[in-house]
Amino acid sequence: MNDTQTTYLSFTEVCLQTGVAEATVVEIVEQGIMEPIGDSPGEWQFSPAMLILTKKAVRLHRDLNVDWAGIALAIELLDEVEQLREKNRYLERRLSRFVDL
Amino acid sequence: MEFKDYYKILGVDSEADNKAIKTAYRKLARKYHPDVSDLHDAESQFKEVAEAYEVLKDSVKRAEYDEIRQYGGPQQEFHPPPDWQPSGSAEGGAGSHYQEDFSDFFSSIFGGAGGAQAGGFNGRQRSGQRGQDIETELPIFLEDTLAEYSKTISYHLPHYDNEGRVTEVNKTLNVKIPAGVADGDRIRLKGQGASGIGESPSGDLYLRIRLVPHPLFDVEGHNLIITLPIAPWEAALGGKVTLPTLSGKIQLTIPANSQSGQRLRIKGKGLPSKQLQGDLYAVLKVVMPTSSNESIKDQWQQLAELSPFDPRAEWSEAS
Numbered sequence: 001m002n003d004t005q006t007t008y009l010s011f012t013e014v015c016l017q018t019g020v021a022e023a024t025v026v027e028i029v030e031q032g033i034m035e036p037i038g039d040s041p042g043e044w045q046f047s048p049a050m051l052i053l054t055k056k057a058v059r060l061h062r063d064l065n066v067d068w069a070g071i072a073l074a075i076e077l078l079d080e081v082e083q084l085r086e087k088n089r090y091l092e093r094r095l096s097r098f099v100d101l
Numbered sequence: 102m103e104f105k106d107y108y109k110i111l112g113v114d115s116e117a118d119n120k121a122i123k124t125a126y127r128k129l130a131r132k133y134h135p136d137v138s139d140l141h142d143a144e145s146q147f148k149e150v151a152e153a154y155e156v157l158k159d160s161v162k163r164a165e166y167d168e169i170r171q172y173g174g175p176q177q178e179f180h181p182p183p184d185w186q187p188s189g190s191a192e193g194g195a196g197s198h199y200q201e202d203f204s205d206f207f208s209s210i211f212g213g214a215g216g217a218q219a220g221g222f223n224g225r226q227r228s229g230q231r232g233q234d235i236e237t238e239l240p241i242f243l244e245d246t247l248a249e250y251s252k253t254i255s256y257h258l259p260h261y262d263n264e265g266r267v268t269e270v271n272k273t274l275n276v277k278i279p280a281g282v283a284d285g286d287r288i289r290l291k292g293q294g295a296s297g298i299g300e301s302p303s304g305d306l307y308l309r310i311r312l313v314p315h316p317l318f319d320v321e322g323h324n325l326i327i328t329l330p331i332a333p334w335e336a337a338l339g340g341k342v343t344l345p346t347l348s349g350k351i352q353l354t355i356p357a358n359s360q361s362g363q364r365l366r367i368k369g370k371g372l373p374s375k376q377l378q379g380d381l382y383a384v385l386k387v388v389m390p391t392s393s394n395e396s397i398k399d400q401w402q403q404l405a406e407l408s409p410f411d412p413r414a415e416w417s418e419a420s
Contacts, residue, residue, distance in 0.1 A: 007289070017231060017304075048289045052236070052307070056136050063151070064130055064137075078137065085139075093319055097328040098386060 008037070008045035018054050028057050031072040105206045107153035107166060115167070119158065126154040152203045162211060169210055232295040232304035233259065239288075239308040241278060243315045243325075244347055246372055250278045256306070258295050276308065281373040284320065286310040317345060323379030324371045330388045331355060346370045346381055353383060361387040 015022050026041065028034060034053050036044040053075070061071050095101060108115050111125040132138060133147040140146070156162045237256045245252075255273040274293060282288070287307050294304025312320060319326040329344065339357035343350050346367070353365065364382045371379025393401075411417075 007291075017234070019231075048305075048307070049287060051234070052287075060134065060136055063134055063147075065127065074137075090319070090321070093314065094326070097319075097384075 008047060009051065011036075011041045011044045011046070014046050014051060014054060018051060018058070020054055020058050024058065025054060027068050028054060031068045033057050033068075033072050033075055102205050102209065105149070105153070105204060106170075107156050110149050110153040111157065113157075115170075117157075122154070122157045126150065126158070130154075148203075152207055155203070156207070156211075165210060231301045232297040234304040234307060235294040236287075236307040236309060238311050239278075240311045240313050241282065242313050243318060243320070243372070245278070246280065246282055246312070247347060248280050250280075252276055252278060254308070260296070261298060274306075278310075281323075281375060282310045283323070283372075283374070284310060284312040318347065318381075320372065321382075323374045323377065325379065325381045327381065327383050328386050329353075329365075329383040330386050331359070333387055333389065336360070336385065336387045344383060347372075355385070359385050361385055 009017070011022070011025065014020075015025055018025075022041075029036060029044070034046070034050045036046045036050065038044045057071050057075060060066065060074060061068065064074075066074065092101065108117070111122060111129065113121055113125045117125075129150045130147065133140070133143050133150055135144040135147055137143075138147075156166050235256065235258060237254075239252075239254060241250075241252075253273060253275050255271055257269050258272050259267045260270045261267055272293075274290070276288070276290065278288070287309050290306040290308065292303045293306035296303045317327055325347065327344070327346075329342065331342070335342070335355055336359045337357065339355050339359070342353050342355060344353040344367070347370070351367065351370070353367065355365070363385045365385070367381040367383065369378050370381035373379070
């Protein structure tokens with residue numbers, strides 16, 4: 001996921017903008033669901049894409065009743081599915097230039 | 102108002118126990134959750150399921166609902182019984198996070214927040230809270246990614262009045278799309294999302310770039326690919342062809358003895374990016390004429406006799 005405009009957000013800003021509790025954001029980082037720049041919460045810098053990811057992780061955790069390790073796995077697999085779908089769309093488009101599908 | 106058969110929505114019978122209801126809900130939630138499903142109506146499906154579960158998992162609400170269900174039934178237009186008072190059981194307690202989005206049917210029975218206060222999938226609006234972020238897709242033609250491009254966009258924003266009721270407002274904005282945007286890029290426009298309540302700041306607007314498929318060019322990173330049809334004799338003898346690019350036509354030399362599927366690189370004619378300029382690749386596709394005549398057939402015949410070429414040489418080695 002590319003951010004065209006890279007303005008980074010601090011830990012406090014992420015919590016404020018998403019309305020997600022600090023402990024939850026720490027949990028999401030510790031599970032490796034997202035990797036902000038910096039070593040400690042005070043130094044963390046988040047990309048705008050991570051804001052969206054945080055909200056997605058919280059929604060899944062809340063609505064599907066899955067623990068955080070499960071959310072990490074689900075998000076990884078969802079990403080992979082998205083990439084495979086994208087690749088499949090591309091290959092299908094390329095192939096259709098040569099043969100009738 | 103439409104009667105909602107919560108048992109039917111969850112696919113359980115009216116005698117189902119809590120465990121069966123929970124299992125049914127979880128299964129459907131995994132299927133329809135908007136973050137998981139790519140069905141276009143996943144969000145509304147999920148809301149129905151969440152609403153049904155909210156009622157059926159709670160023995161008090163379920164009993165109230167069962168009473169209504171006996172009275173009205175699913176066949177007819179639903180009106181609450183004349184002496185029915187919303188119980189208020191939807192208020193307080195550990196309500197679902199989607200409660201604000203629940204149907205009028207739900208609020209007519211249980212009271213509490215209903216359709217008029219729908220907050221949208223991205224969540225609730227508490228007083229003093231920052232406005233909601235809005236994400237919307239922005240389709241862009243390949244031609245428009247070559248240089249910075251101005252585009253007028255319009256999108257819907259929820260607007261909250263002082264009583265917390267929501268209406269949808271249309272907003273129009275002129276945005277500058279930087280040169281070299283790629284499919285899936287997000288452009289963040291600070292403060293252009295929903296307005297906050299009171300003094301709180303507005304949310305942001307995220308534009309997610311979608312490159313519109315082009316009839317001639319396919320995108321591979323920052324490179325472009327064009328499929329170039331050529332005649333068998335052009336492949337054999339080589340030649341010059343006129344090739345369209347995103348920025349005008351060029352002359353391209355095809356080398357002799359070219360193959361179908363071979364890529365010819367045209368430097369710098371791809372898409373721009375921050376660091377580099379992509380290339381254009383012409384992928385050759387040898388095409389046979391669909392009709393022939395006697396004299397052409399004779400020529401092919403001569404060629405067939407003259408050439409020792411075996412296109413299936415690999416097969417005879419393998420067998």
